[in-house]
Amino acid sequence: MGDDGRSWHWHEYPVGLGGEVARTGVRTLVAFLIGLASAFVLMMIGGILAEEHLFNDPGLEHAIDDLSRMSAGMIMAFALAAWAAFALATFLRELTTSRALVKAAARGASRYEVPSPEQIVAVTREPATQLTIFGWGNAAMAGILGIIGLGIAVAEGDSSDDVLLFWLLIGYAALMALLGFAGPKWLTPAHERRQALIAANWSSSDEAAAWKRSFRSPGKQRLLYVTPAERLLFAAAVLLVLGFVALQASVTMRCGTAPRPGAQCDEVTYNSFIERLLAGGLVVFAVLLPLAALLAVAGVLVDWRRRRAERAELLAKLAEPRAGRPAEDLLAHHAQRRMHPLALVGAALSGVGLVFGVSAYMVGEGKGLGSEDVFAVYREESLLVVAVSAGLFAAALVGNGIANVRGRELRNELMRRWPTRPAWSAGEDGQVLRAKRGPALHGPRYVKVGKNAGSN
Structure with missing residues (x-):
């Protein structure tokens, strides 16, 4: 050498x-x-x-x-x-x-x-x-x-x-x-x-x-495009945030003022449309949370498949002396x-x-x-x-x-x-x-x- x-x-x-x-x-x-x-x-x-x-x-x-x-x-x-x-x-x-x-x-x-x-x-x-x-x-x-x-x-x-x-x-x-x-x-x-x-x-x-x-x-x-795995993980994060917002709204918007420790809050009543939204907050959260988890797991699996393909590509390039x-x-x-x-x-x-x-x-x-x-x-x-x-x-x-x-x-x-x-x-x-x-x-x-x- x-x-x-x-x-x-x-x-x-x-x-x-x-x-x-x-x-x-x-x-x-x-x-x-x-x-x-x-x-x-x-x-x-x-x-x-x-x-x-x-x-x-x-x-x-x-x-x-x-x-x-x-x-x-x-x-x-x-x-x-x-x-x-x-x-x-x-x-x-x-x-x-x-x-x-x-x-x-x-x-x-x-x-x-x-x-x-x-x-x-x-x-x-x-x-x-x-x-x-x-x-x-x-x-x-x-x-x-x-x-x-x-x-x-x-x-x-x-x-x-x-x-x-x-x-x-x-x-x-x-x-x-x-x-x-x-x-x-x-x-x-x-x-x-x-x-x-x-x-x-x-x-x-x-x-x-x-x-x-x-x-x-x-x-x-550099690789400047957004990968499918990144899209799935981003979508999971968005759904998770939306689920938490829906849950928090259904809990906090019921109270007109912040309750003192150990005391019940003064409940507020809204029009029928808002009431339906608040009533559905728990349902929305219950649906979005597992969906976000599934998307996150799917994103990880897609990333795993992508990395396997990248390794195969790199091995092929290493076998080629003139590869860029x-x-x-x-x-x-x-x-x-x-x-x-x-x-x-x-x-x-x-x-x-x-x-x-x-x-x-x-x-x-x-x-x-x-x-x-x-x-x-x-x-x-x-x-x-x-x-x-x-x-x-x-x-x-x-x-x-x-x-x-x-x-x-x-x-x-x-x-x-x-x-x-x-x-x-x-x-x-x-x-x-x-x-x-x-x-x-x-x-x-x-x-x-x-x-x-x-x-x-």
Whole structure:
């Protein structure tokens, strides 16, 4: 291989099973959090409808209200668990990447195969940022609750069980504070030592030569048309907004003034046409919500089929030595790891299913504020929903990991032949990771580019 600038190229190195699990775990957990947010919206809607007696069935309204209250606690519990898992997976992603590149360098990896910008980002940024935020955030919340609760319990002479609970909260806060302290104190220095070993194998000139090829590549050709998938997702968003507007109007326009807490509103009567519209608000919402969900799922499926066709097109172009450079948007999408559309849907649905499945089971077991007689007969069905939801999450995790592993060869071929610069944007501080803009192994972690600057 010659020493000219065009011989250097980016290369994605394998990171092992642990690294793949960590990477797909980060994206799957983000989709799971989207599902939790959707469950929160559904919980709020159900609670509002029950509170306003729009079901015209007191028994059903009471059951939905009890389920919504239990769901609120489940959402917080699952969100905390997902936050912890996300922080851990993020740390493991950076750790496994740096260790994989250290091993590659030790085995004599070619200096012409420079690690991809995505992997250099993982090597150069602080590995335990999310763990640190999680640790200090939990330490603050648990510590405040524990100290205040312990003070009240001791002052009022509460039972030893209450005192023990608050001591456990304080102990948890101390443990989380240790986790927050460990990130910058121990984990980041070890990460920086691994970065130094990686930098010893790939010099600044090696990085610059690989980046130089991407700067030489034309970057103006883009896909400007609106895809069918984007149309479907836009239509789903419009229907969802219209449904919420209809529901909100049917609830709020009944009140002449905002009611005080615990008081009933003064109902307002309109002409027959407006009354029919308000009466149909719940029906409109009930129709538009599932329709919007179906359009959103259809959009994801159409996008999946489109991406499959694009991959086939790219493989055909790679097999043709004289083929022209594909559109930049196409290259940018397929040259990087992505969340598989079907995995995104599965992980999001798992979040919704787990919240309401566990909530219904807990209420049926008598752990809620009532309505256990209503949900007790559905305990087996609730457990089935929980099992299916857990299976969806596992399938999303495994499926997305397999898709990304199988796509590594294509990503490497695209980076070798048609390198594409990664997108980046600066925040309010005007700083961005150097690895997103150019060589970064031998320089400071961040570079000043200006407030709200971006690559586009």
